[in-house]
Amino acid sequence: MPHVLSGRAETPTQSRILSYVRDDGPLSRMELASRLNVSRTTVAAEVGRLVELGLAEDGGPAASRGGRRSSLVDLDAGLRFIGVELGATSMRVAMTDGRLSVLSRATPQRSDIRRGPETVLAEAIVQIRKLLADSGVERPAGIGIGVPGPVDFQAGVPVSPPIMPGWDGYPVRDALSREFGSPVLLDNDVNVMALGEQHNGVARSASDFLFVKIGTGIGCGIVVGRHLYRGADGCAGDIGHIRLDPTGPVCACGNHGCLEAFFGGAALAREAMAAARSGKSATFAGLLAEHGSLTAEHVGAAVAQGDAVALGLVRDGGRRVGSVLANLVSFFNPGLIVIGGGVSGLGHSLLAEVRSVIYRQSLPLATGNLPVVLSELGGDAGVIGAARLISDAVYAAG
Numbered sequence: 327m328p329h330v331l332s333g334r335a336e337t338p339t340q341s342r343i344l345s346y347v348r349d350d351g352p353l354s355r356m357e358l359a360s361r362l363n364v365s366r367t368t369v370a371a372e373v374g375r376l377v378e379l380g381l382a383e384d385g386g387p388a389a390s391r392g393g394r395r396s397s398l399v400d401l402d403a404g405l406r407f408i409g410v411e412l413g414a415t416s417m418r419v420a421m422t423d424g425r426l427s428v429l430s431r432a433t434p435q436r437s438d439i440r441r442g443p444e445t446v447l448a449e450a451i452v453q454i455r456k457l458l459a460d461s462g463v464e465r466p467a468g469i470g471i472g473v474p475g476p477v478d479f480q481a482g483v484p485v486s487p488p489i490m491p492g493w494d495g496y497p498v499r500d501a502l503s504r505e506f507g508s509p510v511l512l513d514n515d516v517n518v519m520a521l522g523e524q525h526n527g528v529a530r531s532a533s534d535f536l537f538v539k540i541g542t543g544i545g546c547g548i549v550v551g552r553h554l555y556r557g558a559d560g561c562a563g564d565i566g567h568i569r570l571d572p573t574g575p576v577c578a579c580g581n582h583g584c585l586e587a588f589f590g591g592a593a594l595a596r597e598a599m600a601a602a603r604s605g606k607s608a609t610f611a612g613l614l615a616e617h618g619s620l621t622a623e624h625v626g627a628a629v630a631q632g633d634a635v636a637l638g639l640v641r642d643g644g645r646r647v648g649s650v651l652a653n654l655v656s657f658f659n660p661g662l663i664v665i666g667g668g669v670s671g672l673g674h675s676l677l678a679e680v681r682s683v684i685y686r687q688s689l690p691l692a693t694g695n696l697p698v699v700l701s702e703l704g705g706d707a708g709v710i711g712a713a714r715l716i717s718d719a720v721y722a723a724g
Contacts, residue, residue: 333379334509335723339364339372343399344381344721348425349525352385352398373399381405381424381721401425406463407717408454410471411515411708412446413668414439414489414542414591419453420709421461426525426717428706430457439474442492443501451505468509468720469502470712472518474543476561482512485560488567488578489543511716515539515708516563517554519701520547522711523664527703532662536654537701538565539667540647540676542591543578546654566590568650585650589643591622591669597639598625607635626672640672644679651680651698652687659692666701673700 335341342362347353355373359366376382385398401424411418417437421430432453437446450471458466475487482499484490503510520537523529529537529549537547544566548555556562566586567579574583575593587593598620602610609628614620628636651663663684665677681698688696701707 333381334720335381336375336379337372338723339368340376340381341721341723343369343372343376344401345718347382347399347401348717348721351425352400354398358399369399377402404463406458406461406466407713407720408457408466408469409518409709409712409716410450410454410469411518411712412437412439412450412471412473413515413708414474416668417446417450417453418705418709419450419457420706420713421457421463421466422710422713424467424717426710426713428710430461431709432457434705439490439493443496443498447498447501451502454506465506466508468511468716469506470518470714470716471498471502471510471512472515472708472712472715473498473512474515474541476564477512477514479511479513479556479560482510484512488580509716509719511719513556513712513715514545514547514560514563516545516547517556518711518715519666519707520549520664520711521554521714522703522707522709523666523701524549524552524711525714526710527664527701527707528699529662529664534658534660535662535664536563536651536658536660537664537666538647538651540589540665540669541667544586544590544647544667548658565650565654570646570650585646588646589669594622594625594639594643594669595620598628598636601635607633609633610635622669623671629672629675637675640675641679643669644676645683648680648683649687652684655684655688655692655696660696663696663698664701665698666703666707670700 355366355369359369380402383400383402385400387397405424407422409420417435419432420428422428475490476485478485483495484493486494499510499512516539523537529535533552535549539545546563546565548563567584569583571583575587577584577587598610601607602614609631613624625636685693
């Protein structure tokens, strides 16, 4: 039988029960009563209501501690969330259970965000419907979606996204909600990736951290006190448009010399093409002859072959990223920096440059206990984070 969600958490106690079980696994009623500082009778009543709502279920007997054994509370086994990450050139869609473990993934797609919302969202809808059909799920408990541009989180619409022509003000959240009859939340892709890292990545135990995405664009998710910080208008962390050189290359935003214009995926592809055509790099020339065009992935391939020009591009870009992050470290004093996104696939040659600049330019007090690491979630960071985003809303008292 397909699972149909009847509702969402109705009280703060129910919300906390769901969050505890999502993040820590099945818990006994005794453990929940202790954490919530309420009676077991209260827990039993709240859990009973969550079962009626299709959000929780009996998880079997808890381990014996002597005396009467308590029973475990688990999330309903039929709960399903959908996470969608729309990138500038790719699309990822996955289905998770109530604890956000990925159960199934659609085949990653090449997808040009510039084709507009109707075309791109239609492709996402096809992938979502296939995941639901293959799993026998009538409708998901909720859908989270990340897009590569600024978002009005309250309205659920992109706002003047530089690399997303035609998306400004488009009702992404409401369109998907009507399509599936489920709650939907929309956020910037970097924010949802930060949530993914917080839920199941290297930032799981970090209270204050930065997640830096280096892909076609460059952005930064900011987590303060374990809460995502979006800023007054939802555009906090847009570090790709910090200007480094007013005489630098033109950026997608229309300004000159932004960090993204120097080291985003498009910038790397541009520099690689120039090196191939000028004869500076035989490796790039060979890759261009083979593929017809070059991308940031080809820069990674050239680095792996020891190409001096490619290594120089990575080092120059790493120094620029490191310089921006060094300023953020001095300002924000994070406990961790995680680097992800497609260009992070350049790996430790990039990480080494970023680290060295941060540690050299920031105050020792701010960097003495500051890990700077690569994401370990890879392509799952965005879809897990998007599922986390909507699960927070479904599990919250409303």
